[in-house]
Amino acid sequence: MPLITRLNSFVLTAALLVAEVVLGQSSSSSDPAVDFSDNRTPTWQETVAAFEALAELHPLAHFIEVGMSDVGRPIHAFILSNQGGAIGSLAELRSLRGSNAEKLGLLVNNAIHPGEPCGVDASVAWLRELMGDDIALKRVLETMDIAVIPMYNVGGALNRNCCTRTNQDGPEEYGFRGNALNLDLNRDFIKMDSRNAFAFVNLFQAFAPDVFIDTHTTNGADYPYEMTLIATQPDKAGPVIGPFIRNEMGPALYASMDERSVPMSPYVYSMDETPESGIRGFLETPRYSTGYGVLFGAIGFTAEAHMLKPFPVRVHATKQFIESTVSYMVLHTNRIRQIRQEEKMRWKNATEVPVRWGLTDNFEEIEFQGYASRKEVSPVTGELRLKYDRTSTWERVIPYYNEYDAVQVTTIPAFWVVPQAWREVIERLRANGVHLEPIPTDTTMALRVGEIKGFQSSSRPYEGHHMNKVSQVQWEVQPIQLFAGDFVVPADQASLRFLCEVLDPQAHDSYFTWNFFDSAMQQKEHFSAYVFEETARDMLEGDSLLRMQFEMAVEADESLKNSASSQLNWLYRASKHYEGTVNRYPVYKSLADRQ
Numbered sequence: 083m084p085l086i087t088r089l090n091s092f093v094l095t096a097a098l099l100v101a102e103v104v105l106g107q108s109s110s111s112s113d114p115a116v117d118f119s120d121n122r123t124p125t126w127q128e129t130v131a132a133f134e135a136l137a138e139l140h141p142l143a144h145f146i147e148v149g150m151s152d153v154g155r156p157i158h159a160f161i162l163s164n165q166g167g168a169i170g171s172l173a174e175l176r177s178l179r180g181s182n183a184e185k186l187g188l189l190v191n192n193a194i195h196p197g198e199p200c201g202v203d204a205s206v207a208w209l210r211e212l213m214g215d216d217i218a219l220k221r222v223l224e225t226m227d228i229a230v231i232p233m234y235n236v237g238g239a240l241n242r243n244c245c246t247r248t249n250q251d252g253p254e255e256y257g258f259r260g261n262a263l264n265l266d267l268n269r270d271f272i273k274m275d276s277r278n279a280f281a282f283v284n285l286f287q288a289f290a291p292d293v294f295i296d297t298h299t300t301n302g303a304d305y306p307y308e309m310t311l312i313a314t315q316p317d318k319a320g321p322v323i324g325p326f327i328r329n330e331m332g333p334a335l336y337a338s339m340d341e342r343s344v345p346m347s348p349y350v351y352s353m354d355e356t357p358e359s360g361i362r363g364f365l366e367t368p369r370y371s372t373g374y375g376v377l378f379g380a381i382g383f384t385a386e387a388h389m390l391k392p393f394p395v396r397v398h399a400t401k402q403f404i405e406s407t408v409s410y411m412v413l414h415t416n417r418i419r420q421i422r423q424e425e426k427m428r429w430k431n432a433t434e435v436p437v438r439w440g441l442t443d444n445f446e447e448i449e450f451q452g453y454a455s456r457k458e459v460s461p462v463t464g465e466l467r468l469k470y471d472r473t474s475t476w477e478r479v480i481p482y483y484n485e486y487d488a489v490q491v492t493t494i495p496a497f498w499v500v501p502q503a504w505r506e507v508i509e510r511l512r513a514n515g516v517h518l519e520p521i522p523t524d525t526t527m528a529l530r531v532g533e534i535k536g537f538q539s540s541s542r543p544y545e546g547h548h549m550n551k552v553s554q555v556q557w558e559v560q561p562i563q564l565f566a567g568d569f570v571v572p573a574d575q576a577s578l579r580f581l582c583e584v585l586d587p588q589a590h591d592s593y594f595t596w597n598f599f600d601s602a603m604q605q606k607e608h609f610s611a612y613v614f615e616e617t618a619r620d621m622l623e624g625d626s627l628l629r630m631q632f633e634m635a636v637e638a639d640e641s642l643k644n645s646a647s648s649q650l651n652w653l654y655r656a657s658k659h660y661e662g663t664v665n666r667y668p669v670y671k672s673l674a675d676r677q
């Protein structure tokens with residue numbers, strides 16, 4: 083072997099050895115010990131080993147791969163179900179859940195932000211305890227199947243560090259927020275840029291959870307609460323799930339946490355710098371986990387343990403929240419089933435759906451405990467800085483702004499048409515269980531076609547996109563050439579709400595917003611002015627009405643009057659040469675609305 087090659091192979095071997103140590107792939111990583119009372123959270127390898135060991139403990143437990151992460155390692159789910167037989171794949175999970183519509187499903191997602199890993203430790207602790215108590219386990223599994231994602235952001239978890247959660251109290255090491263593509267996976271549920279999102283959606287669609295918990299740690303203000311909660315926004319959730327969360331399950335969960343001596347507050351999203359003057363409810367649009375889940379009727383909760391409480395305290399609080407939710411589900415199985423059924427039924431007859439929301443000025447009053455705060459001069463900047471005093475607690479009623487109004491409502495067509503060319507869109511629709519009907523032969527259909535007016539893209543990328551905003555869509559009927567294999571998407575299907583949210587260009591997180599249709603927003607042909615001059619002259623000479631319109635337009639618009647190229651462009655747009663498809667939204671609506 084030539085020296086240089088030998089050297090390279092030595093360097094490579096050494097590098098791999100170093101990598102193994104850093105990534106914790108040594109033989110000791112098979113030790114499943116996860117101690118949830120210390121200031122340490124397990125690595126990805128230790129987490130997988132811990133859940134594998136749990137699954138081996140019990141015949142009703144299963145540990146499956148649900149898909150691949152961007153870093154090239156699998157994402158897992160731990161399943162507990164008393165519906166017999168082994169579950170070794172998503173397909174088996176799907177048929178299990180499909181054949182047991184009577185059984186509730188609880189899905190817990192952990193470490194979407196691996197720097198906020200309380201849920202990983204809490205889930206292991208909760209499951210160990212539950213599986214060690216035959217009576218409790220039997221009672222729980224009589225009413226529900228459980229699915230736990232041990233660590234969703236595998237790439238982030240492997241990017242372990244001591245310090246990127248600047249303000250957080252432990253654990254001593256944890257993963258990074260961004261995944262292997264530096265995406266925040268809790269913004270990726272609709273656009274699905276990550277392989278992780280496809281794995282999640284496949285699991286979610288197979289398992290069809292009734293209740294969904296996503297575990298996090300807060301940012302922001304300081305206050306005594308160890309646990310805070312973002313329930314899926316009730317107004318956005320709609321007239322069935324909304325009041326159920328607001329008046330029934332939400333209050334019951336707060337009461338349960340009180341009983342467990344872990345009083346909980348709504349997530350503290352302060353109106354001002356500190357919570358005294360009020361907090362607001364978070365609008366988790368469909369890009370967020372619970373915002374995605376509610377499109378399929380899942381009752382979603384984001385558990386946010388407080389960043390300044392020591393890690394073991396946060397783990398304990400998260401475990402208490404999961405247990406509170408399970409207890410509620412055991413006690414109110416029929417009510418949850420009824421709510422889920424009513425939610426399904428309301429979409430059977432829906433003719434319109436709100437797709438954008440705005441916070442109102444209305445508020446309710448809630449009891450809140452805070453720490454006293456003051457401003458003092460910073461020795462660093464010389465400016466006033468905020469300082470909390472943890473020795474001084476206040477308790478008072480503060481306003482809680484959590485009422486949202488619909489600011490954009492879409493009427494639901496009988497069907498949409500999505501040309502097969504938009505295959506990234508089709509791929510995502512399919513992953514979400516949308517039923518698509520291919521058109522058998524080439525044809526021309528009269529359809530409603532939307533012209534996108536006044537759209538703007540953000541100048542800086544956000545989560546890998548220059549997001550679009552649309553001020554108006556003008557719909558008119560046009561004949562549209564379609565080809566065999568283009569798709570009709572009927573509104574009469576279970577994924578209807580999801581369809582409305584992704585296909586209305588003005589929805590918060592539509593595929594249009596997330597740039598899937600950007601190529602339709604560009605003019606492809608143009609003209610050379612020196613050639614078009616003669617054409618323009620002929621047009622004006624041959625059409626007196628056009629001439630009059632042109633003269634009026636020039637008269638009314640100073641910039642048009644002063645620009646020869648703008649005038650030629652005006653005439654070009656009025657000519658037969660101008661392409662009719664500029665800014666045409668390429669998803670079409672049926673002539674009739676849904677009845």
Ligand SMILES: [Zn+2]
Nearest residue numbers: 195198298299
């Ligand atoms: Zn988070």
